[in-house]
Amino acid sequence: MLVAMGLVVAVAVAVTVTVALVLALSRALPTALPHALSRSVLLRAAVRSRRRLELGGSEVRRGQELQLQRLLPPGTFRGSEAFREQHPLKPGCDGGNPGGAVLSLRPWALLHSFWGTDPPLQASLLYLDTLRATFPRALSPRGTALLSWSPGVPRAPAGWLLPTLYCTPAPSGPLPSRAASLRVQLLFALRERGLRVLEAGTATELHDALVVLRAGWPGLAQELALGRLSPQPGLPEEVRGRLQALLTPDTARAAQLRAECALGFQGIVRRLWPQLELVVLGTAHGAEQLYCESLRQGECQGLPFYCPFYRAAGALLGVNLWPEEPAPRFLLCPDWAFYEFLPCPAEEEPRTVLLGELWEGREYGLVLTAQPGEYRCRSGEVLRVTGFHKQCPVVEPVRRESQTLSVRGESIPEDRFYRTLCRAVDMWPGARLVDYVCVESALLGASSGASAPHYEVFVELRGLRDLSEGQRYKLDQCLQEDFPVYKSFRFKGSIGPLRLHMVGAGAFARLREALGPPSPMPRVLREERLLQLVQSSVIS
Known part of the structure; x- marks a missing residue:
């Protein structure tokens, strides 16, 4: 037992120190060296996270009771049955932080979260482990372009623990204008012919960025050729100056862009980035299904779509371990929230069932206790149980009751x-x-x-x-x-x-x-x- 605890501490310290070193080295050295170092250590930590997930899947009831105990004030835990009797169902959740902000990358914050069950950190490690197993070349340095508008609170990309994955400059995300942000990010993505992954916060963001490509490719080609970022509404001059400093003229890439766009836009994504392996989407189910279908049949023809995480009411709840499957389905993680479910159709006197009491093929309304003080909130999400991974249910989102x-x-x-x-x-x-x-x-x-x-x-x-x-x-x-x-x-x-x-x-x-x-x-x-x-x- 002591040996196992010592290994946990060693891995946690290694991850913390490595990320701190990467942040320092990446300012002074080429990307490849800090990327290789951090990737090696983080993938070791990711294997541990996967083992932890597998172990939790064999002890769902115990994991849920422990998670509920963590969410309640000290000394008040009396078990899940007493909790349900004491707290009535709430009509809705407050939404939390839909932007998906992540932990500070300060070393002690990372070390503390590694000891605990912080969902953003665990989810990012599981994402890296899943890519390693199915698309290992997707972990190349600067091989991922991000298309995501994040005003106010920065939105966490899926691989936020390994920032050297991304070629997208940070100032392009929090611009005041969504249209300006997506256009700038698209321009920087077009500079990288060797992209492996195209990641977007939602399917709509990818859709709208490619609409910009359809309508404005001559202007984008000119900016690539000149290495100059044109003024535009929603792009402050000081931010434009900082982004401008990152550009250099690339006439060859501009010529490739003109040639491919002149041939039409069916399959344009794979033609512009021949080494692209997959499209990663923060949200690709429910209301986003329309855009996914349009992209699969049009610009992104032939590429797999991978939605790695399931979020509801501002909480991170599940992970998709099957990136090659066309329809996203998610394993609900027992130590990320306390889950309850209302069977559909609704009963006259509804009584919730717990994570280990679900039936395959049935639909349930999701009730969440995901943060202290927010108890038994109806999320408004309806899920269908498609199977089980050990004792953990695997679900697909079906609809939103508010819609x-x-x-x-x-x-x-x-x-x-x-x-x-x-x-x-x-x-x-x-x-x-x-x-x-x-x-x-x-x-x-x-x-x-x-x-x-x-x-x-x-x-x-x-x-x-x-x-x-x-x-x-x-x-x-x-x-x-x-x-x-x-x-x-x-x-x-x-x-x-x-x-x-x-x-x-x-x-x-x-x-x-x-x-x-x-x-x-x-x-x-x-x-x-x-x-x-x-x-x-x-x-x-």
């Missing part, structure tokens, strides 16, 4: 509405769905007129310039076919006909800028200011 459409209690979940919308769009010749949001008529106020409560849907399409009345009605008809309760209310006249609007290109990029820091795209708008922004872009 359910309902004007008469009919309850149309976002995942099922999306499938119905796709079915309707498939009936419009030449049309392809780019993006969409929904609004319940109550948000429109007096502007909705005297009609019965109804839905309004705003879509961006490619391949179609206008919508006929027959096409507009087709979506309402599909909803009636897929949702009998909705059809009944429509027949009675207590729900009015759905109203469908088409918006111009760029409307949803402006919406995402207005939403603020990166988060999953809302499919049902609840704020009047966001509704007005979308309404101002309607073209049909």
